[in-house]
Structures are given as structure tokens and as C-alpha cells.
Amino acid sequence: MRLKSLLFSLLFLVGTHGFGQQQKPNVLLIISDDQGYHDLGSFGNKDILTPHLDQLAAEGVRLTNFYVTSSACTPSRSGLLTGRYPQRNGTFELFRNNMVNYGHQYTDYEYSVSPERILGTDLREIFISEVLKEGGYTNGYIGKWDLGQLKRYLPMQQGYDKYYGFANTGIDYFTHERYGSPSMIDGNRLSIADKGTYATDLFEREALEFINGSEGKPFFLTLAFNAPHSASNLDPEIKGTVQATEEYLKMYPKSNTKRGEKQRAYKAAITQMDQSIGTILERIKEMGLEENTLVIFLSDNGGMSLADNSPLRGGKAQFFEGGIRVPCLVKWPSKLEAGQTNDAFLTSLELFPMMVAAAGLELPEAIIYDGFDMLPVLQGKTDAERTEMFWEFRGDQAARVGDWKWVQSAKGNGLFDLKQDIGEQNDLSLEKPEILEELTRKFSEWKEEMENAAPRGPFKDF
Template identity: 55%
Template sequence: MLMRAFLFVIHGVLFATAGFSADAKATTARPNILFVISDDQGWPDLGCIGSKPLITPNLDRLAAEGVRATNFYATWPACTPSRGSVLTGRYPQRNGLYDMVRNDLVNFGHRYDAEEYAVSPEMTLGLDPKEITSGDLLTKAGYHCGVVGKWDMGQAKRYLPLQRGFQFFYGHGNNGIDYYTHERYGVPSLFRDNERTQEDRGTYVTDLFGREALRFIGESGEKPFFLHLAFNAPHGASSFGEPAADGRKTSAGVQAPEKYVAMYRGKVEKKLERYCAAVTCMDDAIGEVLKKLKETGKDKNTLVLFMSDNGGSGNGGNAPLKGSKSTMWEGGLRVPFIAWWPGHLPAGKVTDEFLTALEILPTLLEASGTKAPDGVKLDGFDMMPVLRGVEKSPREAMFWQRRGDKAARVGNWKWLESEKGRGLYDLSTDLGEKHDLSAEKPEVLKRVQERFAAWRREMDESEPRGPFRDF
């Protein structure tokens, strides 16, 4: 097989990695790829971590037989831009999807009708069609590619997975639905391929996503597959609950089947029972997929990656991290991550190396021997040598911005400036971001802020892309 060099640039530093060519002979040796992403699952919210009574035997087994990263970050503190980075390997500010694709009138109890929804932001915005996705790249390399679950990259036909390189889609294009009706504040939201469907209305959606993942794997035949399995669990349902005493519409919160809720009764606060239950139900669905891989013999050559799209929300806290989803504190940005690949990754390894979701796409390209996109700058690198423990992470900086909220990590220094707080923190001694060192370390503060400003200039100089910029 021919060797090929991949080049990745991270904040001005050039890295080279080696990979195999995408010829026909290499195809049979390529791994299947299962990428699993959960929704609002907090950094400590795995049973194997031990800080909460969560029941996640299947994810725990992946961690015991693979690598768990403790120092892994999402690219944004909420879902849409974070998930866009996973698909493109690029900062949200570079790929153009750097804020939520969301109708905010639901914050005021508004329920949309079909005609109003059709011209709303959730139907007219999405990931720029010029962006190249993991589906585009792996399909071109000979993979059977599918998306099951939360797509969140837009619902107009041009934004849906079948137009973004994938051959299979069952899920929702917007960023949240009711677990049983599959509506988003009144609008039916499940798709099969390019068409909306209500065929499964009434069935708990995590079970549906598990079912469709099994269907996709079964339809892959002898071709290597790439499945982007994106759960909406344990995010709150996008539907209204019982009206408040003053008549205001309220959120329904997390929904979960009673048999899972019963597992937590008396073990956690009542308000957390459904959150924990949704996590365990998702873990069971993941377990069924892993069982299918073993039954078909595909587990022997399948790379599995798992992460949450952002920090936890409504989950009883992210201690010892500060903050939660939507904040620039560690609790909003640092997420659980597991990698499993028998024979290629060590078992039971825990790494504290600095890694991010920007590394996902370059890692998939390297593992599958797939050519990186020509003329497209990726913001991450192949992290497989880091996960194996044979190399240190080349990442020494990461930057975030959500409107006026800003944050940067350079080495172990973390700076943030936001509505909910600001300061300079040394994460090596202050993971909980309790001690602001801005006054004591003005030279460090200046250096980190200068790095952020340089990154912001680089993002602004990228090719202007929609939907949030002129293009």
C-alpha cells in the first residue's frame, strides 16, 4: 500500500502524519467506524467515574477495554456549533455555524404552526452547503455512511444528511424533540431520508435510534461502514409541560420510560430520576449496537468513539468542574470521551492529554486511510498516537466564543470573559476555577488574551461563510 502524508495546521504550527492510500485493496482492511455523541451529558456522568450512581455498563465496558480521556473539550458550550465542528473538523467560527439554529419564541411559550415554522430560522438556516463533512469524505473513500439521531445541521433539503454525503438518515434535523410525539413544540420533526415521517409516533425515540442503527449496520453488507449515531438523550424534551401557576408554559424536562426511572427512585433526587434514566436507556441502546457488531464479527475491526456535545445541564452538577452547559466555565466545555478499537488501542487506559472535538475528523481520516479535503484547513490532528500513549498531544491551545462570551486555554492557563464571570485560572491546580489570578499574573493574562485576539483575527480572515456572515 502506498503511504501518504497528511498535513494539519494548529494555530500556526504544522504537523505531519502518515496514512494509507484509498485504493481498492485497502478497502477491506479499513475499520468500520461508529461515532456516538450524546446530548448534554455532563463530564462526570458515566458509571465508571464513580461520582454519581449512574448505570452505564456498556459505556463503562468500552472505557475498560479502551481509552477514556479526562481532558477533552467540545468546541462550543451548546449543541449546534459543537456538532458542526465534529462533522467538519473546523472551528465554528471557520465553518460559519457559530451559533444555534433555533427558534427562540419557544422561550416565551410559543407553539408554531406549520406555515409559521416553514419560514422560521430552524427551517431556513443550516451548515453551509460548501462545507465538506465526514460523510462526504468517507463516502468518496468507499464507506457506507449513515446518520441516525440528532442531525442539528438544518432541515431544508439542501442541509439534510443525504445532501451532505450520507446514504442513510433517520432522525431529526433540528436541535430537540419530544421523546414520544417526536414533535418540536408542535411540529412533527422525524425524518427518514429526505421525508418527514410519523410512522413511529408514540415510541420512545432512543429505542428508535437504537433500532435504526441496527438496521443501518445490517444494510452495510461487506462494505466498511461509518455510522454517526447522535442521541438527543439526555437533553430535555422540546415540548411544553404542565402550565405554571401563573399560566406560563413550562418545559416538559427530560423524558424516560418508567422501567428506567424506577432504577433511580430513592437513589437520586426526584428531579434527577428522569435524567439518569435517559442516560441508562441510551446506554442500553448503545449496548444493542455493540452486541450486533459482535454477532456479525464486525467488532474485531470497528473503531468506536463516544463523546457528549457539551457540558451537562440539569444533571445535578458537574463537580468538581464549575458551571454547566451554555457557560464558558469548564463545566460547559469539558466533556466525557471514550475511544475503543480492539488491537489498536490499549485497554483500560485513562489519559489526561489535552484533546478536543476538532481532532475527531482528522482521526477518522487517518484511521480509514482517507484523503483529507484539498484546500480545506482542518483545525485538529490525528489523536490516535496520543490515545495509544506513544505521543504527547500537540494541542497547546483552544479558543471559544459565543457572542460576547469568550474563553481561551493556553497550556494549563484558562481565561474567560463572559456575562456569568471572568478571570484567569491555572487548571493544573484549580480545576474548579475558584481562584482568579488576573491581578497576580498580569503578564500571563496579557499573553493569553493576545493569543485569543490572534485566533479571532484568523477566524475573521477565513473565507466568509453563511448562514451568520455575509457570503
């Protein structure tokens, strides 16, 4: 905590970012869970109803060349909320109990001492919420946290004033249990008060309550839906499926196949999430806050087996484009022209610096950040600073340098020219050995930099 206090002192020695007396914008960061690249109307899908997100795209900027820091939930979220590669911030693996894969039901005691329960992001990391709180913001976190369940790791100890959600990787949408273990948290305590109510409805309720109570002070709300992630339930009829309410299931025709019914529920869960997002955005408009509210929407990683990641190859837990290139929308009426599409090479590492700059603040000087403020890129004022990006997870490796992409993984290897081959179908490793050598060399240099970075828990040995 002393280090954090020192960093905040450095932060405010440099003052504001030239905003003068201009009112700080509200910031709404919306995260969907395992949503496919093509699973939005504004990204070309004709089968899934997403009218409110499509309206958000029409009123803002649609980012088509946008990446996250991992193809799996936990490390992707750690990169997003710290502005640093997962390999630099220490949370580069999942906090997950694998015995559930084999049908094991944890007792209360077993769960209390299990890795999923006790691991968390290194407390020396500074979250975007902590920087904005020092800058005068009221902060709320609603939904999936996934960065540690013990009290010391929860959002209210990381600069958030309100927290309602779950802190592990997934729950049953109705019982809010993770494979039988109660998981919904209100503030800093487990709660079963809302058991039986669909999670998306609860997150909408809590988000509206937070926004309604924030008048007179700028707010930062992180709204992290669990939709359309599969339900975490050992019941074989539920496990691996996405849950939705009957009202939204009725919007899609029934199927005579089991997979068809699973896809029906997946689509319904997205549409119900879309409706909640629409309700929240309408409330912001009713309060007269729309013009000066920065809204960001993205998926945490590529879609799972029920998703449509086309025209990309692969999906969640892979480093082909379908696992790491995600839909992203940004709206800020007072700063961004509506109806734009931006295909610049951008990533979730750019969101932390952009939000800090939007608030009129500076990044803490003592911390290495791996992104930049991308607002001028979205405004068409500058080109993107990013020319390369690197990924590593469970032995799989990937690098993008310019339009070239290299993948080495259990699911396949190759060198691809994304400008000509966004679907990564034509491996050019043999035809372009010099480019392959350049990308693998740059990956090795990045890996060495990450290994030499100040060590962070919980996985590194120091």
C-alpha cells in the same frame, strides 16, 4: 458542488495512507446530548447506571482532558463533523426559534419560514461523511442532526446513505414534535409513522438495521441520541424535563421533590441510552466486527442544570470547564490497548483527522483543518500537538493555552491554572498579569484569523 468535486479529486490523487490491502475499519461515532462530565460510572458517578459505557471505557481509552468547540449543541456539532472551528465553518450560533421561550405555538406556516426551519450549515463545507463516502464507506446518520432542516442541508445530501432522526435542536421523546411541530425525518421526508415510540428505542432500531445491512463494506455510523437533553414541549409539566420510559424510571427511587423527580428521569434516560449502546455494540461483536471497529463516544457539550459536571465549574452555555470539557471514550481493539486513561489536551477537532487517517485516506488539501490525528497520542507514541484552544459564543470568550485558562463571560471572568485548580475557583488575573496578557493576545489573534477566513453562511455578511 463543483468545489466539492475538485476537493475530492485532490483527495484521491494522494491515494491511501499506507494501509495497503488492510481492511478499512468500521467507525461508530456516538454522541450524547447535554450529558454531564461526571455522569458516567467510568468518570466516577456512583448514582447513574451506565454499565455498557463503563465496559466501553474498560475496553478502550478514557479521555479526561477532552473539549468540544462550543458549549451549545449546534456549533459544537458543526465543529465535530467538519473538523473546523464553528467560527471558520460559519455555524457558530444556534438554529433556534426563541419565541417558544414565551410559550408561543408556531403555526405550520410560521414554522416553515422561521429561522429554525430555513437556516443550515454552509453547503460548501465538507463533512466527514463526504470524505469517507469517497473512500468506499457506507454511511448512516441516526438521531439529532441540528445542522439544517431543509432538504439541501440534510445528511443524505452530505454524504450519508441513510438518515433517520430529527434536524432541529430538540424534540419530545414520545411525540417527536418540537413544541408542537412534527420533526422526525426518515430519509428526506417528515414522518409520523413512529409517533408514540420512545426516541432512544427508535434510534437503536434504526442503527441495528443499518449495521445489519452493511456487511461486506466498511460502515460509518453517526449515532446521535437526544438523551439526556430536556424535552421540547410547551406543556409546563414536560417542558424543561427529561423523559424516560417506566421500565427505566423504576431503576431509580422516587423522590418527594419536583427537582428530585426530574433528576430521576435524567438518570433513567441516560441508563436507557446506555442499554441501547450496549445492544448495538453486542451486535457488532456478534457480526465479528469488533476487532476492527473504531468506536468513539462523547457528549456534545457540558450538562444542563440536572447534570453533574463535578469537579468542574459551570455547565451548558458557559465557557467554564463544565460547559466545554466532556466525557470521551475511544475503543479500537486492533489499535488501542484496553483500560487506559489519557489526560492529554485533546478536542473534538481531532476526531475528523483521526477518522480520515484510520480509513487510510488523506485530508482534502484545499481546506484548513483545526485539528490533527490523535490516534498516536492515544497509543502513547507521541505527545499531543494541541497547546491552545479558543471559544466564542454570544459575547462570551475563552482561551486555553497550556494549563492556563482565561474566561470572560456574563457568568463570570477569570484566569485559572487548570493544573492546580480544575474547578476554576482561584482567579489569578491580578497575580499573573503577564499570563493574562498572553492569553488575551492569543485570543485576539485567533479572532482575527477567524474573521479573515473565507466567509461561510448563514450568519456572516458576504
